[in-house]
Amino acid sequence: MFLSRLLDPVKSAAREAGAELWQLYQSGDFEQQQKADLSPVTSADLAANRIIINRLSELTPDIPVISEESYCIPLGQRQDWPRYWLIDPMDGTQEFVARSGDFAVSIALVEHGWPALGVIYWPKEDVLYYATRGHGAFKQQRNLINRIRVNEHQSGDILKIAISRRQPLQPIVDLLQNKHDVEYVALGSCSLKSCLVAEGKADCYLRLGPTGEWDTGAVHVIVEEAGGKILDSEFTPLSYNRRDTLANPDFMVMGQASIPWQQLIKARVTERNLTA
Numbered sequence: 001m002f003l004s005r006l007l008d009p010v011k012s013a014a015r016e017a018g019a020e021l022w023q024l025y026q027s028g029d030f031e032q033q034q035k036a037d038l039s040p041v042t043s044a045d046l047a048a049n050r051i052i053i054n055r056l057s058e059l060t061p062d063i064p065v066i067s068e069e070s071y072c073i074p075l076g077q078r079q080d081w082p083r084y085w086l087i088d089p090m091d092g093t094q095e096f097v098a099r100s101g102d103f104a105v106s107i108a109l110v111e112h113g114w115p116a117l118g119v120i121y122w123p124k125e126d127v128l129y130y131a132t133r134g135h136g137a138f139k140q141q142r143n144l145i146n147r148i149r150v151n152e153h154q155s156g157d158i159l160k161i162a163i164s165r166r167q168p169l170q171p172i173v174d175l176l177q178n179k180h181d182v183e184y185v186a187l188g189s190c191s192l193k194s195c196l197v198a199e200g201k202a203d204c205y206l207r208l209g210p211t212g213e214w215d216t217g218a219v220h221v222i223v224e225e226a227g228g229k230i231l232d233s234e235f236t237p238l239s240y241n242r243r244d245t246l247a248n249p250d251f252m253v254m255g256q257a258s259i260p261w262q263q264l265i266k267a268r269v270t271e272r273n274l275t276a
Contacts, residue, residue, distance in 0.1 A: 003117050003132040006059065006109065011128055011140075013055035014105045014121035017048040021090055021103065022123040032097060039210075040093050045069050048089035048105060056085050056107075063109075066246070068214045075244050083111045086240070088214040091120075092189030094166055102165070102188025108217030110240050118218030120191050129195045129222050137198055137225035150227040150255035151200035158183045159264070162193040162205035162253075172206050175266050194219035194253045198226035205253040206265070213238075213246045219253070228255045234267050 024030045024044040031043040049069040056065055065085040066073065078084065085107065090096060092103030101124035109117040120129040129148070131137040139148045153159070163172060163184045176182065185202045187193050190211055196202040198219070216238060220230050230238055233250040254261050 003109070004135070006117060007119075007130065007132060009055070009059050010107050010109075010117065010119050011121075011130060013052050013059075014107055014119045014128065016055065017051045017089060018105045018121040018123035020044070020051055021048050021096070021105070025096060025099075025101070025103075025123075040097055041069065042090075042093060042096065044096065045090045045093055049087075052087050052089055052105070052107060056087075060085075066214070068212055072246065075241075078241060081241065083109060083116075084241070086110050086115075086214050086217040088191070088212070088218075091191045091215060095188035098166075098188075100165065100188050102192055104189050104191050106191050106214060106218045108214075108221065110217060113240050113242070115217045115221040115240065118221040120195055120218050120222065122189075122192060129198065129219075131222040131225040133221055133225070135225070137222045139195075139199055148199040148226050150197060150223075151203055153203050153256045153259055157181075159204070159259075160185050160202045162187060162196045162202040164188070164193070167209065171208050175206055175208075177264050177266060190215045191219045194223055194230070197228055197253045197255050198223045200255070203255045203259065204261075204265075206250075207252070208250050211248045211251070213240050213248060216248060216251065223253055227257070228253065229257070230254075235262060 021044050033041050035041050049067055053065055063083055067087045069089055088106040090103050091106045095102040105121040107119045108115045116133045118131050128140040137148050139146050158181050160183045163186050165186050165188050193205045197205050223230055230253050
């Protein structure tokens with residue numbers, strides 16, 4: 001009941017932030033800077049961040065918020081939180097700057113170290129993806145709401161893999177045990193590619209390179225409620241709020257459980273997996 005009461009206000013907050021992003025995207029009236037890690041941030045990210053934090057603070061003043069665009073709270077202060085909001089006010093800033101339209105608002109509620117509520121809003125398409133733990137995953141486009149499930153992949157079907165528009169393909173190809181009968185589906189935004197798996201338009205998404213826990217929090221519950229899984233590159237579950245940094249290891253978003261994923265994708269131990 002607690003999660004269900006939160007869902008509609010969180011969807012509204014995501015839409016409001018997304019509307020601000022879309023207005024700034026269309027007008028071109030935003031400034032771009034570079035973070036310490038050389039990734040881009042814009043005044044639009046910060047505007048959306050303010051909207052979401054204000055709305056969540058009004059909705060649940062006792063629940064803390066972790067955002068990509070806010071100061072990183074030390075682990076010692078946050079590790080015992082029973083629940084917290086985990087947000088990315090604009091997932092896909094590079095896509096925003098590049099004018100592809102493939103960017104999204106991401107809001108998750110993490111309870112006892114595991115995502116329990118997730119909302120993704122894609123302003124360009126006016127689409128909401130959302131889920132609460134134990135109640136299924138849904139896609140809402142305007143007033144049409146449909147429950148979503150991962151693709152019912154059959155033996156012999158072409159395996160559809162979601163990939164980035166901006167990253168080289170070869171590292172992904174190198175992870176595949178069988179490189180035949182594969183189709184690549186390109187889209188921007190980490191969360192939107194994960195939602196492709198959740199709604200059955202791709203069978204998996206392999207993510208190599210830096211991401212934060214805010215990139216996976218909301219989609220984690222959406223993908224799992226749709227019948228899929230998100231695992232790291234060693235086929236173990238991602239974790240939340242257990243590390244000094246909020247960096248994710250490389251990860252895989254996998255659809256139908258009956259697909260022999262460990263026969264198709266090479267497990268990969270990386271330095272980041274060992275030290276994160």
